[in-house]
Amino acid sequence: xxxxxxxxxxxxFMKMGILFNGLVATALAVPVVRFLLSSVTRGRANxxxxxxxxxxxxxxxxxxxxxxxxxxxxxxxxxxKTADTACWVRxxxxxxxxxxxxxCAHLGCPVRWFPQSSLFMCPCHGGAYYQDGSRASGPPERxxxxxxxxxxxxxxxxxxxxxPTPGASAALLGKxxxxx
Amino acid sequence: xxxxxxxxxxxxxxxxxxxxxxxxxEHPVPRSxxxxxxxxxxxxxxxxxxxxxxxIMLALIYVPSxxxxxxxxxxxxxxVTLGWFxxxxxxxxxxxxxxxxxxxxxxxxxxxxxxxxxxxxxxxGVFLLLMTLGMAFTGQVLRFDQDAYWGLGLGASIxxxxxxxxxxxxxxxxxxPIIAGATLSRFFALHVFVIPGMLIGFVGLHLLMxxxxxxxxxxxxxxxxxxxxxxxxxxxxxQKDGAPFVPYAVWKDLFFAAFILLAVAACAAYFGPYGPSGxxxxxxIQTAPKPDYFFLWLYAxxxxxxxxxxxxxxxxxxxxVIGALLLLPFLSGEGEKSWRRRPIAVLxxxxxxxxxxxxxxxxxxxxxxxxMNAWSGEPIPPRFLQHRTALERxxxxxxxxxxxxxxxxxxxxxxxxxxxxxxxxxxxxxxxxIRQVIQGGGNMPSYGKNLSPSETTALVAFxxxxxxxxxxxxxxxxxxxxxxxxxxxxxxxRPSSQP
Numbered sequence: 001x002x003x004x005x006x007x008x009x010x011x012x013f014m015k016m017g018i019l020f021n022g023l024v025a026t027a028l029a030v031p032v033v034r035f036l037l038s039s040v041t042r043g044r045a046n047x048x049x050x051x052x053x054x055x056x057x058x059x060x061x062x063x064x065x066x067x068x069x070x071x072x073x074x075x076x077x078x079x080x081k082t083a084d085t086a087c088w089v090r091x092x093x094x095x096x097x098x099x100x101x102x103x104c105a106h107l108g109c110p111v112r113w114f115p116q117s118s119l120f121m122c123p124c125h126g127g128a129y130y131q132d133g134s135r136a137s138g139p140p141e142r143x144x145x146x147x148x149x150x151x152x153x154x155x156x157x158x159x160x161x162x163x164p165t166p167g168a169s170a171a172l173l174g175k176x177x178x179x180x
Numbered sequence: 181x182x183x184x185x186x187x188x189x190x191x192x193x194x195x196x197x198x199x200x201x202x203x204x205x206e207h208p209v210p211r212s213x214x215x216x217x218x219x220x221x222x223x224x225x226x227x228x229x230x231x232x233x234x235x236i237m238l239a240l241i242y243v244p245s246x247x248x249x250x251x252x253x254x255x256x257x258x259x260v261t262l263g264w265f266x267x268x269x270x271x272x273x274x275x276x277x278x279x280x281x282x283x284x285x286x287x288x289x290x291x292x293x294x295x296x297x298x299x300x301x302x303x304x305g306v307f308l309l310l311m312t313l314g315m316a317f318t319g320q321v322l323r324f325d326q327d328a329y330w331g332l333g334l335g336a337s338i339x340x341x342x343x344x345x346x347x348x349x350x351x352x353x354x355x356x357p358i359i360a361g362a363t364l365s366r367f368f369a370l371h372v373f374v375i376p377g378m379l380i381g382f383v384g385l386h387l388l389m390x391x392x393x394x395x396x397x398x399x400x401x402x403x404x405x406x407x408x409x410x411x412x413x414x415x416x417x418x419q420k421d422g423a424p425f426v427p428y429a430v431w432k433d434l435f436f437a438a439f440i441l442l443a444v445a446a447c448a449a450y451f452g453p454y455g456p457s458g459x460x461x462x463x464x465i466q467t468a469p470k471p472d473y474f475f476l477w478l479y480a481x482x483x484x485x486x487x488x489x490x491x492x493x494x495x496x497x498x499x500x501v502i503g504a505l506l507l508l509p510f511l512s513g514e515g516e517k518s519w520r521r522r523p524i525a526v527l528x529x530x531x532x533x534x535x536x537x538x539x540x541x542x543x544x545x546x547x548x549x550x551x552m553n554a555w556s557g558e559p560i561p562p563r564f565l566q567h568r569t570a571l572e573r574x575x576x577x578x579x580x581x582x583x584x585x586x587x588x589x590x591x592x593x594x595x596x597x598x599x600x601x602x603x604x605x606x607x608x609x610x611x612x613x614i615r616q617v618i619q620g621g622g623n624m625p626s627y628g629k630n631l632s633p634s635e636t637t638a639l640v641a642f643x644x645x646x647x648x649x650x651x652x653x654x655x656x657x658x659x660x661x662x663x664x665x666x667x668x669x670x671x672x673x674r675p676s677s678q679p
Contacts, residue, residue, distance in 0.1 A: 037352065039351045040352050072358050074358075078247050080246045081461040082247075108337040112466075123552055124330075125482055125549065128625050140487065161357055165337050
């Protein structure tokens with residue numbers, strides 16, 4: 001029996017046992033949490049974002065907007081078709097391009113291009129965009145997401161690898177995101 | 181028979197479970213609770229067990245890999261004996277489970293069963309509802325087709341709007357930078373291990389409290405709940421006017437549970453399994469993704485929120501709703517239980533039901549979306565073209581070619597995004613039509629850059645013919661004064677004359 005001031009041998013051992021377990025649990029929690037958060041913490045390090053070629057410049061006639069597809073730079077063995085991504089390539093003139101993400105800036109549904117009326121329309125909630133990607137009507141808060149592009153050796157390349165989402169471009173310490 | 185009794189005795193000597201089980205089964209319940217209104221909780225449990233069994237069976241074949249899942253569902257549907265039926269049972273089981281859980285919740289709410297001392301039972305029930313909806317969403321993802329793929333994009337878009345943490349939450353949810361293999365794997369883990377595990381635990385807690393605290397008595401108007409006296413009164417009620425749960429009340433639960441299982445099986449056999457729809461290939465963009473029915477209302481709400489309201493509504497709305505549900509028993513833990521004396525409770529249920537039904541109905545035909553193929557697939561009805569001038573018919577051609585029909589209906593055919601134009605000439609004058617076409621506004625894109633002046637002239641000439649037979653088109657009275665015109669002159673249309 002222990003009073004307030006004395007600690008029995010068994011009682012001490014029990015407390016030490018709890019403490020010991022707590023220490024081990026904390027030590028184990030570090031790798032567990034790091035594992036769980038790996039998709040967040042790995043960030044843009046391991047080729048999450050890379051330059052990907054969409055084809056030669058000549059594949060995209062001037063003044064037109066064409067659908068292009070590319071394979072995501074970061075793939076895992078089970079990705080299958082899901083690592084293929086589509087985007088809209090607008091060649092304004094010469095080396096002047098705009099490459100839009102396929103995802104509506106509202107909730108990410110695939111927008112379709114209508115060359116006759118020069119509008120992108122979204123089948124989900126009716127967002128519409130002009131040919132330069134700016135918002136025309138509907139629920140989107142902003143224009144279509146733009147991929148950074150470059151022309152090298154006659155190839156159009158974009159910097160891609162992340163699903164563009166409406167929040168990402170607005171948040172996080174004012175850091176400029178590639179697909180914004 | 182003797183042998184069976186002996187074996188039973190042998191086990192019970194070691195397990196010592198017979199007595200406590202008998203005690204639980206025969207615990208007295210108020211006679212008024214042996215009602216058909218009290219069967220939904222047990223029905224939800226039975227459907228949950230059906231989901232566990234059919235889910236395990238599906239897991240025997242299903243491959244949780246982004247490259248194989250769709251194929252494994254096809255083989256379940258077509259190759260495996262009765263695979264289609266097990267899939268259908270699981271799919272319809274989820275529909276029934278969501279519905280029954282909601283009905284159970286409404287019954288508990290209207291009968292005041294969340295009041296003292298059953299506050300915690302209600303709180304656990306709210307979590308059970310959230311987990312049920314979580315199972316519904318993750319289950320829809322496992323049916324890895326186009327709807328699942330774009331549904332994940334929708335979820336990611338919503339999650340990304342959380343301030344500061346948004347992008348991190350998206351990556352955590354997707355398991356990587358894009359919707360791909362890792363995404364499906366983690367939703368599989370959630371759907372098969374994490375949420376069901378929590379569900380089983382919470383269902384156990386929920387049931388334990390139902391048994392320990394006793395089932396809510398049938399509410400009588402005027403019999404108020406008071407913390408000081410309720411438990412004593414309830415005890416007295418079960419002693420004086422109680423009956424053993426088994427068999428007095430349980431037979432209704434049994435009948436209803438069997439009926440629900442039969443209904444699930446009938447729906448499964450008749451309607452078959454859900455999908456899968458098209459392959460989850462993000463490069464196939466000719467798709468109009470839609471969620472399963474329990475999330476259709478949300479899909480509809482999302483199209484009506486004005487852009488500035490959307491992020492706050494999406495992030496704060498659920499917090500308010502869940503917060504209100506969790507706080508309900510603490511804000512209204514005593515007092516009147518009967519729905520006859522709680523008009524606001526009844527009106528709240530009616531309002532929520534009407535809202536959900538309306539939004540779900542709207543999501544069935546998505547009037548806010550352009551009808552993508554109307555311009556090429558829905559011809560202009562002949563009566564709008566007969567006895568028209570060449571210019572007006574040219575305008576009709578512009579109307580089709582520029583996809584106006586995708587958003588504007590004629591004779592009920594075509595998109596419903598914008599107003600139907602059958603009688604637009606009565607509502608807008610020529611100048612107003614020109615302005616609307618060129619500048620847009622009111623949720624219409626401006627077509628100033630996409631239409632040549634001659635196309636605009638032709639289109640407006642066509643639009644001016646769209647009025648009911650006996651009704652003359654709208655005209656600007658001041659025009660006659662200003663220009664000395666005594667009648668409308670279609671050939672005077674000149675877009676360049678716009679200010």
